[in-house]
Amino acid sequence: MDMHSAACPKKFKKVAGSCLRLFPNKANFFNAYRKCDKLNATLLLHKTEKQQEQITKFLIDNGFKLGKPYEDEIWIGIAALNTKAEFVSEHDQKTMKYMPWLPGEPNNRDGNEECVVYTNRMVYGYNDVDCNLKHKFVCEINKLNN
Numbered sequence: 001m002d003m004h005s006a007a008c009p010k011k012f013k014k015v016a017g018s019c020l021r022l023f024p025n026k027a028n029f030f031n032a033y034r035k036c037d038k039l040n041a042t043l044l045l046h047k048t049e050k051q052q053e054q055i056t057k058f059l060i061d062n063g064f065k066l067g068k069p070y071e072d073e074i075w076i077g078i079a080a081l082n083t084k085a086e087f088v089s090e091h092d093q094k095t096m097k098y099m100p101w102l103p104g105e106p107n108n109r110d111g112n113e114e115c116v117v118y119t120n121r122m123v124y125g126y127n128d129v130d131c132n133l134k135h136k137f138v139c140e141i142n143k144l145n146n
């Protein structure tokens, strides 16, 4: 292996400049977040449309049935748990420049949707949902400056 290449930890796979690890067992947002944190990782974030495409391909290749709505949705590391109810990266509370919301989202249904999942309703994108729902998740370690 090239000494200059940023190797990923065991069980993580290098995708689009990040190391990703899939967790097929569903958990609520908080437990998923903690699980990633213990691995010095964060919940998945998309930084650009190109990176989103590469990661989506990786997810599909790894058995995620993202083509079917409401099945196999994946937690994204974005939440609006702050006092301003603003969607930010939960890890560092920074505003995300790239947030591919699905049409009509975020809609904060019943005033109870403060976390974000990656899902498919004809197109791939974000939906705000109840943080206590259980979903699969991906932990990410950022390796490259992008």
Ligand SMILES: [Ca+2]
Pocket: 105, 106, 107, 108, 109, 113, 127, 128, 129
């Ligand atoms: Ca919603």
